Amino acid sequence: MANPVLPSSGALTPLGLDAVRLAPGFWGDRVALNRDVTIAHCQEWMEKAGWIGNFRGGGVRQGREFSDSEIYKLLEAMAWTDHPALPELAGTVAGAQEPDGYLNTRWSGDRYSDLEWGHELYCYGHLIQAGVARLRTHGEDELTQVVRRAADHVCDRFMDTTETDGHPEIEMALVELHRATGAERYLEMARRFVERRGLPALGDIPFGRAYFQDDIPARRATTFRGHAVRALYLACGAVDVAIETGDTDLLAAVEAQWEHTVARRTHLTGGMGSRHADESFGEDYELSPDRAYSETCAGIASIMLSHRLLLATGDARYADLAERTMYNVLATGVALDGRSFFYANPLQVRTPAEPSEGMNLGQGGGVRSPWFTVSCCPNNIARTLGSLAAHVATSSPDGVQIHHHMAGEIRAMGLTLRVETDYPWSGDVTVRVLQGASGRIALRVPPWARGASFSYGPHDADARLQRVSRETAPGYAVAEGEWRPGDELRLHLPMTPRWTHPDHRIDAIRGSVAVERGPLVYCAESAAGDPPLTGVAVHLATPAEHAPDPDSAGDRVVELEAQATRAPSADTAWPYGQDAPDAGAAGEQLSLRLVPYHRRGNRGPATMRVWLPTAD
């Protein structure tokens, strides 16, 4: 089972890369581009930057203290895609391993001397995930041996201490290595790492212990907090430990934290993290669009967590958030040519950022960069797209569940199903039975799809499907039967553009709306030559509609337009006064073009906003 997450129990069993094959389409194209272009791009940049050379030794060490982890994420991506460069790169890594299993190019002379910031266990976590990917797609080789030695070294060194790492990650990696090898000590080590964090296990730092979730034990926290990627990786590890140890209290605690975070600390895109200073969540309802950090890696971590909670519970809400985050963070994070990336994903850009040819800090999120000084995001995208097919569908004793509507083929429970769809541009999904069996087939119906309809079965004489269920409620549309080749299931999800309003407690976007269509968040963008967005307010009385003639260079893309007013733009000497502002009351009328948020930044430096003030 070629799968990054393979729990021994839970409501649903994931189908792996060997059971789900993506066809060309929104995601199939991106997965192919990742395999053919992005993985090599990442390797070239890390060779050029000297981060791979660190394993060869000899010169001055290059890169940040955690740069080893970038090579490991790339190895994981290569494992999922059976990339021919893997053996040589794994050999380079193996050359730096010490006889007792220790492996780190930054700290080998000064082991574990700075657990708060050193990232040594974090790096092992990514190494182990790469090894699990290799075990499950290929079997034992030099990489997996390196991984076993490293994991054993970690258990030897840390099993009976009270220490942990400033960056969670190794917890979920060790559980997965336990799942892949059967070795109990990896699970026990992961369990101890989860339990000892928050007692506390680390020294205090200027950001405070919440930064690395060492303020409260995971089972006692009520929300995700601190550094967003750290918080979400820890939650993944906690779920994995909970599943393998039968710890229902711990699972329930993470579910409650997820609920709180989704209700109060998540951007419309599914993005998480509001603060730049410490890359953290911020407070409840602190969801400013212009300073949204929404790191690409936090989006990926959120997808990883929701996937685990979906497998554990079967609850569609986890797949709903994962889908939102896939289309609006993951798909946004990488350019259409697979060679540049967003680190931050703000929901408003006030000043066009100039693109940079070289490595740059690039955390502003105004323009995609080919590489970063801290370059977690490109490699994280590579390993996520490399294993994306494993998120699509699951099985349970009574049948197959399709959570993400991606064109491709699924084989499980004796069934072979071909999914045909142009989703998310179209809301029509057809599942054709190629090989039959009896059982239930479930298709997820997202919560925005009010008025969805579902039909299934063999065709009648007029080529219509025989069973029809209209007004399918959100959750899953389920059909049970004795499926034969040629049978079909057809799901229709209404794709009417919709105005979306924020909760009244989200101060930063009061009086504004966003436009969504299907799973996609849209944005207004003003690149060179476009009219500016300053002072624009939209008219809710007129619905947002499909724009004619999208200029999409051959891709299938649905653009939208909304009626708007642009207020006069004269400055006042002091921008606070005794008269209420009257945005939209008087001004130029215009049609505002809206593009999918994931396509922002494709026309060069631009201003952008997801949340649009209302004129009414």
Add this chain to the structure above:
Amino acid sequence: MANPVLPSSGALTPLGLDAVRLAPGFWGDRVALNRDVTIAHCQEWMEKAGWIGNFRGGGVRQGREFSDSEIYKLLEAMAWTDHPALPELAGTVAGAQEPDGYLNTRWSGDRYSDLEWGHELYCYGHLIQAGVARLRTHGEDELTQVVRRAADHVCDRFMDTTETDGHPEIEMALVELHRATGAERYLEMARRFVERRGLPALGDIPFGRAYFQDDIPARRATTFRGHAVRALYLACGAVDVAIETGDTDLLAAVEAQWEHTVARRTHLTGGMGSRHADESFGEDYELSPDRAYSETCAGIASIMLSHRLLLATGDARYADLAERTMYNVLATGVALDGRSFFYANPLQVRTPAEPSEGMNLGQGGGVRSPWFTVSCCPNNIARTLGSLAAHVATSSPDGVQIHHHMAGEIRAMGLTLRVETDYPWSGDVTVRVLQGASGRIALRVPPWARGASFSYGPHDADARLQRVSRETAPGYAVAEGEWRPGDELRLHLPMTPRWTHPDHRIDAIRGSVAVERGPLVYCAESAAGDPPLTGVAVHLATPAEHAPDPDSAGDRVVELEAQATRAPSADTAWPYGQDAPDAGAAGEQLSLRLVPYHRRGNRGPATMRVWLPTAD
């Protein structure tokens, strides 16, 4: 003339500490507390932290690389207040000076090796300002000799290079030393420091060169940008150079930058700086209340700049902003007991912060701290309150101008005037002539004082003033005459609480209002035992009114109240939906108590907001 800024030309001449004496009142009390308590508090903390000990040498150096500057700011405060501890502290500093004038406890072994971050010239700037204060209040002594040697060393070392410091400050200090000593080389050195910045003069840094204003020469920039304190200190130096060299273009450039910044990058409190990550301004209209950084030192720097522009031009708008910033940033920055301080001054606090007994990072702005790791703000407050009286009034060839209505006595142009007022709690200001002369007396009328009235002259038989001018326009109320002892001028500024709306382009506070009264911004606060502020929305149809019975522990304080609604607080699973929020439409009705913003945080940990959603 005991004055921190003494230009050789300009529209107005400042009156120094020898010409303006503050009486008990809002500011007189704070100035006395500063002299009697805060200065000793700062000295104790810096002795305890080892920052003073750095000058004595011997042990491991303590504190950040710029900690010398803190001792210099405190020396300046001591100079203005003729503090008895000055000579000994100055002697300690003198002991660390090297034979060629170099003086820095961090970098002496490695001089000028990191101009971007080393702060050596920044430290000299504060040292020189302390020396100027000493020269003008006392005359030559050991401190002023140290300062002359240091300034000469700087001129020797930097006159003919292309270098400058990562933190502007020395520019204005050198101009003032030129003014105080007549030495031309200090002015020339200051001029070169101003001119070479932005060519660029410094290496690039991850924050980008705009962080230290090395992206564009000062005379070509259109707005303040980057690190707020750096930007405003540089602008002060540029104005000083412009005045002394007759560079009207440079002066006009800074005035235009001030205009842009006030219109687009300034919080309602007068606070400047929106970003925590790099303590910078952020973009136009990026004015989020919860993440407002609004560093106390940036407020002080803004007051320093507006004071300089007021002296140069005589334009009341500069005094207007300075007053707003004094009452809402400077007065907020220090507790009522003079022993704890705010570093950041956000306009919204979502989560009560716990107070800390020790030194803390403390940049969140939720609670005042006795000291900080970076402790610029307490010492900056100390030197500013120590010289505050020098901001009150000016003279010009035709008379005296009173810019800030503080109770006290003013002597200038042959006049002795006693100002009697309970401002800002009352809007009545009486200026009594104690010693007469002929000339014009001008009293500033702030722009919010619609319907102000003004009367002056000798009393008639019914004890009324003989000359009355009603409906005085904002700017200055001016009376000309042959003033005799017993004559009076009476200004009445209406103090009706008012709703204040933001410009429609300030996204973060759309649909919200603030309440102001006179120069004071108000806020709602929820300390322990108070009802929470979540979901509260105010009714504009009912005006804000004076609250009965303010609990102000003997101080004179005007509190306010507004009618409001509190919406039900149930969470939704996902905080974005197809229904418009209806804050205020249904919910509990309440009277919302409002306190002056500068008194926030006086009742322990609390949530707080200046901008209140509107229910209507």
